[in-house]
Amino acid sequence: MEKTASGDGAAAPDVIPPEAIRAIPVRHYGRWISGAVVVFFLVALAYAFSQGDVRWATVPEKLFDTSILTGLWHTILISVVSMLLGLVLGVVFAVMRLSRNPVTSAIAWLYIWIFRGTPVYVQLLIWFNLALIFPIFNIGFYKDEMTDVMTPFLAALLGLGLNEGAYMAEIVRAGIQSVDEGQTEASHALGMTQAQTMRRVILPQSMRVIIPPTGNEFINMLKTSSLVVAVQYQDLLRSAQDIAATSFAVMEMFFVASIWYLALTSVFSVGQYYLERRFARGSLRTLPPTPWQKIKKNLSLLSSRPAGGTA
Template identity: 45%
Template sequence: MAATVLIALCTGWMFSLWHNPNIEHLTIADFLFDGRIVQGVLFTVALTGCAMALATALAILLAVMRLSANPVLRVMSWAYTWFFRGTPLLVQIVFWGYLGLLYQELTLGIPFTSIQFASADTNAIVTPFVAGLLALGMNEAAYASEIVRAGLLSVDHGNVEAAHSLGMSPAYTLRRIVLPQAMRVIIPPMGNETISMLKNTALLQLIAVPELYTQTSWISAQNLRQVELLIVASVWYLVLTSVLSVPQYYLERRYGRGTNRSLPLTPWQQARRLVGQMRTRVTQVAHTDARTEGDA
């Protein structure tokens, strides 16, 4: 009953949206594959991939530091997580975007001396793309490090001791023994974080990064069709998040092997199962009708 009501409400909302006279559907169709929109989509995908790669590398490093026996490394990892989780992402984006106001030049040299190897204008190095990459990647690393740490802690310590008894180094043990087992716990929340990262790229409009939402905002400022361009952006975000869900699904299956839990069916297996169930029902109905006619 609840599902029927929900479907009816969604259908009614979609019907009213489609027949709303204030929405120009041709505008949506015209701009859905517009060159500027496609460029924004590609920029969003590239930014998400680069930022997530940076975040993952930092997260592994921070998680290992947090679990280290060295108190200095533990405090440094905790301080990083505390700072980047405690300040809003929007503030961090603006900070990196306006870094040139704080440092006019970035210099490579020996600290506390006058020796300099190279120097360049800050705005030439920290472009809007780089600023967005640093803001998203470093912020995400604080959250991802806790996910990685939880995954590392989920591995039975006996496996680590067995690896050490075989003469494996700590780094080799981490790479070949611990991380493969921890991935089963890490993959699901990291997949969600990747999708969240994709949507957070819209915040980079503040520093004029030409990603998807920025492009739609620039276009709507010209033609004053804000709602239509928001629908275009929403369609593309839904497509991108749906695409990202596919590798997450198969990675979960890949690293879920060898556990006591049964593996979830793939979409193809689910489709075959649904077709088989429908075929069985049709066959049962046909047999029932045939028996009824025979009895008559």
């Protein structure tokens, strides 16, 4: 043992190194039990479907059928266009809702109240059957039969887009109100008008709050678009139903439609994640890892783990 001399000449006590800490991992038995229960139910579900009267060969056979791919394209088209219409209406009515003008504010509140308070399925049926109360579409410079004007696509677009606009108005309003009022006051002090302040200052900052629920609304729109079968629009579900009516593979075609809906929502969910990550750059010090970065990190942890257990 080495000894060190102190300032007064006295010998210092021996320096004893600290004992190495032996880390013992905590055993999470609940995780293993819950995991085993989930695996059991998944195996039981797979076994039940394997014993059912399902022609599984029909699913991959019809997955890329021409009619299915056409319906898939129509589903994407009506979802994207309806979402764009809803987004534009949402911004307009959110600004109107926040206006100090009681007339515009009341109109925006009435629009949101009506379209959020009634089912979208009922709204689709109303637009599609509008010819029952207005047989002729007449706006002065254009006149035609309502049945020719209100096509299945237009009925689906109005039903989905106007309903989505009511929800987007509340989302945009919440995003605008999340921006500090000092930003507006500073913009006005710099000489900006109300429209310039909204376009250059308020809306860009509110996107961090608006983007996440907007992505969720679009993914929900993809699934809600299946209701357009009520207006005879040839979407993915209607294409699957048409094939099922002739091939008598009803459940198989529902599985085909479900696979495509899962694929669409998965692709757009990844896009939503990267979009949220981009708009979070100004509010987070460290951005959340991307899915590829998570995979690389997990692989590196597995490769660096020593054999024979954890010390």
